[in-house]
């Protein structure tokens with residue numbers, strides 16, 4: 001049977017673009033790709049990239065405060081102009097979008113700027129009513145914010161909307177205690193917005209190491225976020241040009257805007273899955289094996305739509321491995337067991353790789369090497385902000401099982417720590433490394449004695 005394409009990719013985000021580019025450009029496959037929105041997907045257009053630029057923009061207050069501590073007595077942040085920033089942001093995202101598009105075209109990928117849905121195991125239907133056949137189909141449609149089902153929720157913003165605001169709200173409520181809520185609480189407070197964050201739990205960033213979570217929770221309050229723990233909204237209703245929020249404790253308050261940051265679901269609704277035998281999980285995630293292959297041999301899926309580890313570099317790696325395996329005769333799987341990540345709070349980030357202390361202890365005995373200290377730079381300026389570094393070591397074979405950092409540029413540090421940890425380095429090998437002085441990161445190679453030894457939990 002002859003097909004229009006060797007591969008048709010649905011979704012031009014991190015995973016889809018990489019897979020298409022490698023399959024066409026490096027392995028000579030005939031590739032078509034459909035994108036219903038802007039090329040680049042969540043990360044480039046409404047995620048990692050604009051978010052990180054907003055983080056940089058939000059630091060002026062903290063930086064000038066620190067500089068006053070160094071003798072720049074009259075240092076002031078001045079006035080932030082959202083319109084100026086937004087214009088620059090829009091131009092930068094457009095620049096990146098053009099680069100993504102050019103990369104695909106150069107590789108020989110045929111781009112369809114429209115929605116595509118599945119129409120059987122070898123065919124897609126485009127929004128213009130036409131169909132295309134393909135030997136293989138890759139689903140790379142990403143995720144979408146998950147509503148929590150409270151009345152009036154549609155009045156709230158989702159993270160996509162934050163990058164399109166005409167002006168900053170005077171007072172905002174952020175709902176959630178995960179990546180998005182915490183990063184945007186830091187950003188908006190830093191930009192001068194009166195920021196309230198409501199989180200139903202007792203410490204933000206569930207899933208991270210508990211000590212790092214406690215420090216992050218404390219830091220949010222010290223950078224001006226009004227963090228309300230054990231609280232969640234029950235209903236939203238319009239109140240003039242603002243929103244009145246009724247909370248689950250019976251209180252109510254008015255905000256200019258509300259952001260729901262309560263997680264994301266794989267985006268498979270309306271994708272035509274019913275025309276195939278592809279299986280999904282309860283949250284809509286596409287079920288795949290270690291080769292990113294569904295139970296239908298011609299259909300694969302990568303990235304957030306599979307809900308494995310929902311981060312850009314993982315989607316990219318999955319897309320690349322898929323293209324090498326299917327079109328390059330270079331079979332490769334992706335190891336999801338050790339993936340480093342960072343939450344871009346300010347002034348200190350949370351960064352992590354490997355097991356948390358709680359996970360390591362649940363697995364058996366563990367030696368915990370941990371240090372908490374006030375770093376030179378901010379302490380001199382009069383700040384009490386603390387850095388935390390932690391290594392978790394298996395006493396049986398001295399292997400480092402996990403590393404957790406709460407500190408300035410922790411994301412940059414964890415990227416490097418992830419290399420030896422991924423290679424199975426021992427604590428003795430960390431200790432053999434001579435420190436770079438004076439840095440904060442040198443603590444990772446100078447913690448000589450365990451802070452605590454946790455015995456295996458029996459029974």
Ligand SMILES: Cc1cc2nc3c(=O)[nH]c(=O)nc-3n(C[C@H](O)[C@H](O)[C@H](O)COP(=O)(O)OP(=O)(O)OC[C@H]3O[C@@H](n4cnc5c(N)ncnc54)[C@H](O)[C@@H]3O)c2cc1C
Pocket residue numbers: 010011012013014015016034035036037038040041042043044046047048049051114115116117140141142143159180267271302303304305310311312313315
């Ligand atoms: C606010 C925010 C900040 C983030 N920050 C970070 C970060 O700092 N670091 C990090 O690693 N990760 C971050 N992430 C997560 C990261 O963006 C995702 O893990 C990553 O984009 C997933 O890539 P993907 O290819 O699976 O999907 P996406 O990038 O979401 O791409 C899917 C694409 O498919 C398109 N599409 C969907 N359905 C169809 C269809 N039927 N037809 C045609 N096109 C379709 C969509 O328009 C979209 O462009 C962040 C996410 C958010 C929301």
Ligand SMILES: NC(=O)c1ccc[n+]([C@@H]2O[C@H](COP(=O)([O-])OP(=O)(O)OC[C@H]3O[C@@H](n4cnc5c(N)ncnc54)[C@H](O)[C@@H]3O)[C@@H](O)[C@H]2O)c1
Pocket residue numbers: 148175176177178179180181183199200201205206232261262263264309310311341342343344
């Ligand atoms: N720096 C980064 O790498 C980065 C940044 C942003 C987003 N991301 C990715 O995007 C994903 C989505 O981020 P997110 O913050 O939306 O999700 P998340 O899963 O990190 O956090 C969701 C939050 O919403 C809360 N929540 C869930 N259901 C709720 C309910 N019914 N009522 C009240 N609260 C509820 C959860 O307790 C949690 O605190 C992340 O999991 C991550 O994979 C990564």
